[in-house]
Amino acid sequence: MPELIQLGIQYGGFLLLLVVTYFIGSMIERRHFRKLRLREEASTHFPCVTFRSVPSDWQVTEANLVTGSVVVSLDYFKRFLAGLRGIVGGRIRSYETLLDRARREAIMRMKDAAHTAGYSAIINVRLETSRLASTARNGEGTAGVEILAFGTAIKLAR
Amino acid sequence: MIVSNIETVPGKTIIEFYGVVTGSTVRAKHIGRDFMAGLKNLVGGELKGYTELLHEARTEALARMAKEAQSMGANAVVNVRFSTSSVAQGAAELFAYGTAVKVE
Numbered sequence: 463m464p465e466l467i468q469l470g471i472q473y474g475g476f477l478l479l480l481v482v483t484y485f486i487g488s489m490i491e492r493r494h495f496r497k498l499r500l501r502e503e504a505s506t507h508f509p510c511v512t513f514r515s516v517p518s519d520w521q522v523t524e525a526n527l528v529t530g531s532v533v534v535s536l537d538y539f540k541r542f543l544a545g546l547r548g549i550v551g552g553r554i555r556s557y558e559t560l561l562d563r564a565r566r567e568a569i570m571r572m573k574d575a576a577h578t579a580g581y582s583a584i585i586n587v588r589l590e591t592s593r594l595a596s597t598a599r600n601g602e603g604t605a606g607v608e609i610l611a612f613g614t615a616i617k618l619a620r
Numbered sequence: 621m622i623v624s625n626i627e628t629v630p631g632k633t634i635i636e637f638y639g640v641v642t643g644s645t646v647r648a649k650h651i652g653r654d655f656m657a658g659l660k661n662l663v664g665g666e667l668k669g670y671t672e673l674l675h676e677a678r679t680e681a682l683a684r685m686a687k688e689a690q691s692m693g694a695n696a697v698v699n700v701r702f703s704t705s706s707v708a709q710g711a712a713e714l715f716a717y718g719t720a721v722k723v724e
Contacts (some may be wrong), residue, residue: 479662483662483663483664486663486664487663487664487665490663490664490665491664491665494665514626514627516630516631521631522630522631523631524631525622525624525629525630525631525632526622526623526624527623527624527625527682527700529675529678531671531674531675531678532666532671533666533667533670533671533674534664534665534666534667535660535661535664535665535667536664537662537663537664537665538661538662538663538664540664560664567666585626585630586625586626588625590702590704592704592705592706593706594670594706594712606661606667606670608670608671608674608704610678610702610704612625612702613625614624614625614626614630616630616631
Protein backbone atom coordinates (compact mmCIF):
# COMPACT_ATOMS: atom_id res chain seq x y z
CA MET A 463 0.00 0.00 0.00
CA PRO A 464 2.70 2.58 0.84
CA GLU A 465 4.33 1.77 -2.48
CA LEU A 466 1.06 2.49 -4.25
CA ILE A 467 0.73 5.87 -2.52
CA GLN A 468 4.30 6.72 -3.39
CA LEU A 469 3.67 5.77 -7.00
CA GLY A 470 0.52 7.90 -6.95
CA ILE A 471 2.46 10.90 -5.72
CA GLN A 472 5.17 10.33 -8.29
CA TYR A 473 2.94 9.99 -11.34
CA GLY A 474 -0.27 11.58 -10.04
CA GLY A 475 0.68 15.08 -11.20
CA PHE A 476 1.49 13.83 -14.66
CA LEU A 477 -1.75 11.85 -14.95
CA LEU A 478 -3.79 14.76 -13.63
CA LEU A 479 -2.17 17.02 -16.22
CA LEU A 480 -3.02 14.52 -18.97
CA VAL A 481 -6.66 14.26 -17.88
CA VAL A 482 -7.18 18.01 -17.37
CA THR A 483 -5.52 19.00 -20.64
CA TYR A 484 -7.45 16.29 -22.47
CA PHE A 485 -10.80 17.72 -21.37
CA ILE A 486 -9.93 21.38 -21.86
CA GLY A 487 -8.19 20.70 -25.18
CA SER A 488 -11.13 18.73 -26.59
CA MET A 489 -13.58 21.39 -25.42
CA ILE A 490 -11.59 24.14 -27.14
CA GLU A 491 -11.37 22.07 -30.31
CA ARG A 492 -15.09 21.26 -30.45
CA ARG A 493 -16.02 24.89 -29.86
CA HIS A 494 -13.61 26.03 -32.55
CA PHE A 495 -15.03 23.58 -35.11
CA ARG A 496 -18.57 24.69 -34.32
CA LYS A 497 -17.68 28.37 -34.76
CA LEU A 498 -15.79 27.63 -37.98
CA ARG A 499 -18.78 25.85 -39.50
CA LEU A 500 -21.05 28.79 -38.76
CA ARG A 501 -18.61 31.33 -40.15
CA GLU A 502 -17.97 29.26 -43.27
CA GLU A 503 -21.67 28.90 -43.96
CA ALA A 504 -22.10 32.65 -43.58
CA SER A 505 -19.34 33.40 -46.08
CA THR A 506 -20.16 30.96 -48.90
CA HIS A 507 -21.27 33.87 -51.12
CA PHE A 508 -17.70 35.27 -51.05
CA PRO A 509 -15.66 33.76 -53.91
CA CYS A 510 -12.21 32.62 -52.86
CA VAL A 511 -10.30 30.74 -55.57
CA THR A 512 -6.81 29.43 -56.26
CA PHE A 513 -6.55 30.35 -59.93
CA ARG A 514 -4.63 33.36 -61.12
CA SER A 515 -6.76 34.76 -63.87
CA VAL A 516 -9.93 36.74 -63.61
CA PRO A 517 -12.82 35.67 -65.89
CA SER A 518 -12.75 38.05 -68.87
CA ASP A 519 -16.22 39.45 -68.25
CA TRP A 520 -15.34 40.69 -64.74
CA GLN A 521 -14.59 44.39 -64.48
CA VAL A 522 -11.91 44.76 -61.81
CA THR A 523 -11.63 48.25 -60.34
CA GLU A 524 -9.20 47.66 -57.48
CA ALA A 525 -6.83 44.96 -56.28
CA ASN A 526 -4.64 44.43 -53.24
CA LEU A 527 -3.00 41.75 -51.12
CA VAL A 528 -4.91 40.28 -48.17
CA THR A 529 -3.55 37.91 -45.55
CA GLY A 530 -4.87 35.85 -42.66
CA SER A 531 -2.74 33.93 -40.22
CA VAL A 532 -3.01 31.83 -37.11
CA VAL A 533 -0.61 30.07 -34.75
CA VAL A 534 -1.95 26.92 -33.10
CA SER A 535 -0.63 24.16 -30.90
CA LEU A 536 -1.74 20.77 -29.61
CA ASP A 537 -2.72 20.15 -26.00
CA TYR A 538 -0.44 18.22 -23.68
CA PHE A 539 -2.46 15.00 -23.85
CA LYS A 540 -2.54 14.86 -27.62
CA ARG A 541 1.13 15.67 -27.87
CA PHE A 542 1.76 12.76 -25.52
CA LEU A 543 -0.39 10.50 -27.72
CA ALA A 544 1.37 11.72 -30.86
CA GLY A 545 4.67 10.84 -29.18
CA LEU A 546 3.42 7.30 -28.59
CA ARG A 547 2.23 7.10 -32.19
CA GLY A 548 5.74 7.97 -33.25
CA ILE A 549 6.85 4.59 -31.95
CA VAL A 550 4.50 2.43 -34.02
CA GLY A 551 3.97 4.83 -36.92
CA GLY A 552 0.76 5.55 -38.80
CA ARG A 553 -1.78 8.31 -38.92
CA ILE A 554 -1.71 10.94 -36.19
CA ARG A 555 -5.31 12.09 -36.19
CA SER A 556 -4.82 14.80 -33.58
CA TYR A 557 -2.35 16.65 -35.83
CA GLU A 558 -4.64 16.25 -38.82
CA THR A 559 -7.53 17.96 -37.08
CA LEU A 560 -5.23 20.64 -35.67
CA LEU A 561 -3.90 21.59 -39.11
CA ASP A 562 -7.37 21.40 -40.64
CA ARG A 563 -8.68 23.78 -38.00
CA ALA A 564 -5.77 26.15 -38.45
CA ARG A 565 -6.05 26.29 -42.25
CA ARG A 566 -9.78 26.93 -42.15
CA GLU A 567 -9.29 29.62 -39.52
CA ALA A 568 -6.56 31.34 -41.57
CA ILE A 569 -8.75 31.30 -44.70
CA MET A 570 -11.70 32.70 -42.72
CA ARG A 571 -9.51 35.52 -41.36
CA MET A 572 -8.30 36.36 -44.84
CA LYS A 573 -11.89 36.39 -46.12
CA ASP A 574 -13.01 38.58 -43.21
CA ALA A 575 -10.18 41.03 -43.86
CA ALA A 576 -11.12 41.26 -47.54
CA HIS A 577 -14.82 41.57 -46.75
CA THR A 578 -14.40 44.38 -44.22
CA ALA A 579 -12.17 46.28 -46.67
CA GLY A 580 -15.00 46.15 -49.21
CA TYR A 581 -13.54 43.64 -51.67
CA SER A 582 -15.80 41.21 -53.48
CA ALA A 583 -13.55 38.22 -54.24
CA ILE A 584 -10.09 36.77 -53.63
CA ILE A 585 -8.03 35.16 -56.38
CA ASN A 586 -4.77 33.16 -56.31
CA VAL A 587 -5.17 32.02 -52.73
CA ARG A 588 -2.03 30.37 -51.36
CA LEU A 589 -1.41 28.65 -48.03
CA GLU A 590 1.89 28.40 -46.24
CA THR A 591 2.78 26.36 -43.19
CA SER A 592 5.75 26.94 -40.92
CA ARG A 593 6.81 25.45 -37.63
CA LEU A 594 7.79 27.69 -34.75
CA ALA A 595 10.61 26.36 -32.64
CA SER A 596 10.17 26.70 -28.91
CA THR A 597 12.79 27.80 -26.43
CA ALA A 598 11.97 24.80 -24.26
CA ARG A 599 14.04 21.63 -24.47
CA ASN A 600 16.85 23.39 -26.35
CA GLY A 601 14.60 24.36 -29.20
CA GLU A 602 13.57 20.77 -29.84
CA GLY A 603 9.98 21.22 -28.74
CA THR A 604 7.35 22.61 -31.06
CA ALA A 605 5.88 25.88 -29.85
CA GLY A 606 3.26 25.86 -32.53
CA VAL A 607 2.51 25.84 -36.21
CA GLU A 608 1.78 28.97 -38.16
CA ILE A 609 -0.57 28.88 -41.12
CA LEU A 610 -0.61 31.85 -43.45
CA ALA A 611 -3.29 32.31 -46.09
CA PHE A 612 -2.82 35.05 -48.66
CA GLY A 613 -4.30 36.11 -51.95
CA THR A 614 -5.17 39.05 -54.14
CA ALA A 615 -8.48 40.65 -53.19
CA ILE A 616 -10.36 42.35 -56.00
CA LYS A 617 -13.20 44.84 -56.25
CA LEU A 618 -15.63 44.42 -59.10
CA ALA A 619 -17.62 47.09 -60.92
CA ARG A 620 -21.33 46.39 -60.64
CA MET B 621 0.99 51.07 -53.20
CA ILE B 622 -0.83 48.15 -54.84
CA VAL B 623 0.40 44.70 -53.83
CA SER B 624 -0.67 41.50 -55.54
CA ASN B 625 0.46 37.88 -55.58
CA ILE B 626 -0.20 37.30 -59.28
CA GLU B 627 1.96 38.42 -62.21
CA THR B 628 -0.23 41.40 -63.00
CA VAL B 629 -2.53 43.77 -61.23
CA PRO B 630 -6.08 42.80 -62.28
CA GLY B 631 -7.79 45.61 -64.19
CA LYS B 632 -4.51 47.48 -64.83
CA THR B 633 -1.61 47.19 -67.25
CA ILE B 634 2.08 47.18 -66.38
CA ILE B 635 4.04 49.90 -68.16
CA GLU B 636 7.44 49.57 -66.50
CA PHE B 637 9.47 46.99 -64.53
CA TYR B 638 11.96 47.95 -61.81
CA GLY B 639 13.18 44.57 -60.54
CA VAL B 640 13.04 42.61 -57.33
CA VAL B 641 12.24 44.34 -54.06
CA THR B 642 12.57 42.68 -50.67
CA GLY B 643 11.59 43.38 -47.09
CA SER B 644 12.49 41.39 -44.04
CA THR B 645 12.46 41.48 -40.28
CA VAL B 646 13.81 39.17 -37.59
CA ARG B 647 11.74 39.01 -34.44
CA ALA B 648 12.27 37.38 -31.09
CA LYS B 649 9.58 36.55 -28.62
CA HIS B 650 8.82 38.74 -25.65
CA ILE B 651 9.50 36.82 -22.44
CA GLY B 652 6.04 37.49 -20.99
CA ARG B 653 4.39 36.37 -24.19
CA ASP B 654 6.58 33.31 -24.28
CA PHE B 655 5.52 32.40 -20.77
CA MET B 656 1.83 32.82 -21.55
CA ALA B 657 2.20 30.83 -24.74
CA GLY B 658 3.91 28.11 -22.71
CA LEU B 659 0.86 27.89 -20.49
CA LYS B 660 -1.47 27.93 -23.48
CA ASN B 661 0.61 25.17 -24.99
CA LEU B 662 -0.73 22.81 -22.30
CA VAL B 663 -4.36 23.10 -23.36
CA GLY B 664 -3.75 23.66 -27.06
CA GLY B 665 -5.63 25.90 -29.44
CA GLU B 666 -4.60 29.26 -30.79
CA LEU B 667 -1.53 30.98 -29.34
CA LYS B 668 -2.80 34.55 -29.77
CA GLY B 669 0.44 36.17 -28.62
CA TYR B 670 2.38 34.47 -31.40
CA THR B 671 -0.30 35.15 -34.00
CA GLU B 672 -0.11 38.87 -33.21
CA LEU B 673 3.68 38.86 -33.13
CA LEU B 674 3.97 37.23 -36.54
CA HIS B 675 1.23 39.40 -37.99
CA GLU B 676 3.02 42.57 -36.86
CA ALA B 677 6.32 41.26 -38.19
CA ARG B 678 4.83 40.38 -41.58
CA THR B 679 3.16 43.78 -41.85
CA GLU B 680 6.56 45.34 -41.13
CA ALA B 681 8.27 43.21 -43.81
CA LEU B 682 5.60 44.18 -46.36
CA ALA B 683 5.98 47.86 -45.41
CA ARG B 684 9.74 47.71 -45.94
CA MET B 685 9.25 46.04 -49.29
CA ALA B 686 6.73 48.73 -50.30
CA LYS B 687 9.15 51.46 -49.18
CA GLU B 688 11.91 50.04 -51.37
CA ALA B 689 9.53 49.88 -54.32
CA GLN B 690 8.44 53.46 -53.71
CA SER B 691 12.03 54.69 -53.63
CA MET B 692 12.47 53.22 -57.13
CA GLY B 693 9.46 55.10 -58.38
CA ALA B 694 7.13 52.11 -58.61
CA ASN B 695 3.47 52.23 -57.69
CA ALA B 696 2.83 48.50 -57.36
CA VAL B 697 4.53 45.27 -56.33
CA VAL B 698 3.43 42.12 -58.15
CA ASN B 699 3.98 38.40 -57.61
CA VAL B 700 4.67 38.78 -53.90
CA ARG B 701 5.93 35.71 -52.02
CA PHE B 702 6.47 35.14 -48.32
CA SER B 703 8.95 33.01 -46.49
CA THR B 704 9.39 32.30 -42.81
CA SER B 705 12.44 30.72 -41.27
CA SER B 706 13.54 30.03 -37.73
CA VAL B 707 17.03 31.49 -37.68
CA ALA B 708 17.73 30.93 -34.00
CA GLN B 709 16.03 29.62 -30.93
CA GLY B 710 12.96 31.71 -30.26
CA ALA B 711 13.54 34.01 -33.22
CA ALA B 712 12.06 33.97 -36.70
CA GLU B 713 12.77 35.80 -39.91
CA LEU B 714 9.81 36.97 -41.94
CA PHE B 715 10.64 37.79 -45.49
CA ALA B 716 8.52 39.23 -48.28
CA TYR B 717 9.64 39.76 -51.87
CA GLY B 718 8.15 40.72 -55.17
CA THR B 719 8.67 42.63 -58.40
CA ALA B 720 8.30 46.41 -58.39
CA VAL B 721 6.38 47.72 -61.38
CA LYS B 722 4.54 50.79 -62.57
CA VAL B 723 0.91 50.24 -63.53
CA GLU B 724 -1.84 52.39 -64.94
